[in-house]
Amino acid sequence: MDTTQRTDQQRSADRRRRELLEAADRVVLRDGPQASMNAIAAEAGITKPILYRHFGDKGGLYAALAKRHTDALLDSLRAALDAPADRRERVEATLDTYLAAIEARPQVYRFLMHPAEGSQPGDPGFDVGKHSAPLLRRMGEELAQVIEERLDLGPGGQQLARVWGHGIVGMMHAAGDWWLGERPCSRAELVRSLADLLWGRLAAAGDRMGGPGF
Amino acid sequence: MDTTQRTDQQRSADRRRRELLEAADRVVLRDGPQASMNAIAAEAGITKPILYRHFGDKGGLYAALAKRHTDALLDSLRAALDAPADRRERVEATLDTYLAAIEARPQVYRFLMHPAEGSQPGDPGFDVGKHSAPLLRRMGEELAQVIEERLDLGPGGQQLARVWGHGIVGMMHAAGDWWLGERPCSRAELVRSLADLLWGRLAAAGDRMGGPGF
DNA sequence: CGTGCCTGTTACTTGCGGTAACACCAGTCT
DNA sequence: AGACTGGTGTTACCGCAAGTAACAGGCACG
Numbered sequence: 001m002d003t004t005q006r007t008d009q010q011r012s013a014d015r016r017r018r019e020l021l022e023a024a025d026r027v028v029l030r031d032g033p034q035a036s037m038n039a040i041a042a043e044a045g046i047t048k049p050i051l052y053r054h055f056g057d058k059g060g061l062y063a064a065l066a067k068r069h070t071d072a073l074l075d076s077l078r079a080a081l082d083a084p085a086d087r088r089e090r091v092e093a094t095l096d097t098y099l100a101a102i103e104a105r106p107q108v109y110r111f112l113m114h115p116a117e118g119s120q121p122g123d124p125g126f127d128v129g130k131h132s133a134p135l136l137r138r139m140g141e142e143l144a145q146v147i148e149e150r151l152d153l154g155p156g157g158q159q160l161a162r163v164w165g166h167g168i169v170g171m172m173h174a175a176g177d178w179w180l181g182e183r184p185c186s187r188a189e190l191v192r193s194l195a196d197l198l199w200g201r202l203a204a205a206g207d208r209m210g211g212p213g214f
Numbered sequence: 215m216d217t218t219q220r221t222d223q224q225r226s227a228d229r230r231r232r233e234l235l236e237a238a239d240r241v242v243l244r245d246g247p248q249a250s251m252n253a254i255a256a257e258a259g260i261t262k263p264i265l266y267r268h269f270g271d272k273g274g275l276y277a278a279l280a281k282r283h284t285d286a287l288l289d290s291l292r293a294a295l296d297a298p299a300d301r302r303e304r305v306e307a308t309l310d311t312y313l314a315a316i317e318a319r320p321q322v323y324r325f326l327m328h329p330a331e332g333s334q335p336g337d338p339g340f341d342v343g344k345h346s347a348p349l350l351r352r353m354g355e356e357l358a359q360v361i362e363e364r365l366d367l368g369p370g371g372q373q374l375a376r377v378w379g380h381g382i383v384g385m386m387h388a389a390g391d392w393w394l395g396e397r398p399c400s401r402a403e404l405v406r407s408l409a410d411l412l413w414g415r416l417a418a419a420g421d422r423m424g425g426p427g428f
Numbered sequence: 429c430g431t432g433c434c435t436g437t438t439a440c441t442t443g444c445g446g447t448a449a450c451a452c453c454a455g456t457c458t
Numbered sequence: 459a460g461a462c463t464g465g466t467g468t469t470a471c472c473g474c475a476a477g478t479a480a481c482a483g484g485c486a487c488g
Contacts, residue, residue: 038474046435047438052478053436136388151416152420152421171384189373190377197377205366205367206365251444251445251446260466260467262447263467266447437483443475448469450470451468456462
């Protein structure tokens with residue numbers, strides 16, 4: 001078994017893997033995250049054991065699937081984050097990019113955010129951390145890095161940046177999720193409102209009655 | 215069948231229901247959200263069909279369970295939100311209350327945030343909205359109402375309040391989730407950092423190098 | 429030629445959600 | 459008393475999805 005041979009085989013296996021992922025993608029986007037392995041295999045024109053040979057178990061397949069979409073979304077977010085404009089514009093562009101993505105493909109969004117994979121049955125619990133979609137974590141870390149690189153936050157700035165990164169991403173996510181469900185306003189309005197929140201309008205707003213206010 | 219009779223029966227059924235919920239609580243807190251109905255029934259000293267008679271299906275049981283904890287958490291949050299203090303202190307108290315709760319009982323937190331119940335298999339998809347734990351939605355709505363009552367936000371203030379309510383709750387959630395997993399700092403520091411974010415420090419911070427900054 | 433090594437299959441086990449059918453025990457109505 | 463009703467509880471089953479042997483052909487290599 002010389003090298004070129006193995007490379008050929010690996011290439012073919014990779015191609016196959018990509019085909020399988022695309023088939024899985026179609027099924028998951030059609031049937032939601034609870035799509036069965038049988039259904040996915042059928043869509044790919046094969047049977048279950050092959051899927052298991054390629055991805056180990058359902059979690060492996062879903063992880064591979066999620067990675068594709070997560071990477072794609074992160075790429076477009078990075079582009080918005082790196083655009084040449086002032087801070088407020090960048091923030092708004094990033095928010096808008098994210099919201100546009102989840103608006104355009106809610107099925108993908110739902111799949112990424114709700115993998116619905118309770119960890120191994122043998123888990124002793126207590127591992128809060130890997131759940132809640134890795135997408136949120138990755139976005140948070142990415143944003144934290146950008147914040148830390150670009151902003152001068154004084155001592156303790158690195159940690160502050162991380163808190164803010166995850167916090168802002170969570171804000172974006174929750175507001176987006178709610179907005180996607182109720183559609184109470186246009187995307188542009190939502191972006192503006194969130195940016196206003198980040199710009200301190202909450203602290204600056206006046207009280208309504210007499211008391212100390214919220 | 216006079217009234218007292220039916221009341222008696224209902225009372226007994228309610229007591230039973232509470233016992234079952236407590237048993238379910240123990241199991242879920244021990245085994246995580248993927249606890250089987252069999253395990254729960256065994257813990258309660260009975261068998262499956264009784265659970266189904268009381269709660270319909272697994273989703274019903276989990277909903278009842280979640281409602282208990284959600285209500286409890288919301289009560290303590292309301293208390294923090296209504297305390298007599300100025301705005302910044304209230305915000306910090308609310309953040310701290312939430313974080314203390316998830317820190318004290320991570321299992322409960324995890325259960326509430328990741329119910330892992332893909333909707334009916336027959337669903338035609340596209341129903342993004344009921345997922346992502348009702349807890350987040352309820353907290354968002356609650357906070358929105360408080361904001362709208364207490365703050366003078368000018369025209370469009372109601373909608374702005376709702377966006378902010380969900381956004382702030384999401385920020386709190388994501389930051390808390392990340393913090394619980396990595397414990398990069400004390401709770402007090404996290405609270406302070408988040409409050410600073412809400413107070414506009416992101417917009418106020420200086421750039422690091424020359425360019426337009428983040 | 430046989431020997432590995434892919435790819436693919438059928439057929440199975442295991443485990444869980446959910447249900448049907450039956451059994452028991454209390455009061456109630458006639 | 460004896461049939462009727464409504465609650466609690468059971469065992470035993472169905473259906474379905476995850477995951478796993480065990481086996482069958484194609485294709486290169488010695």
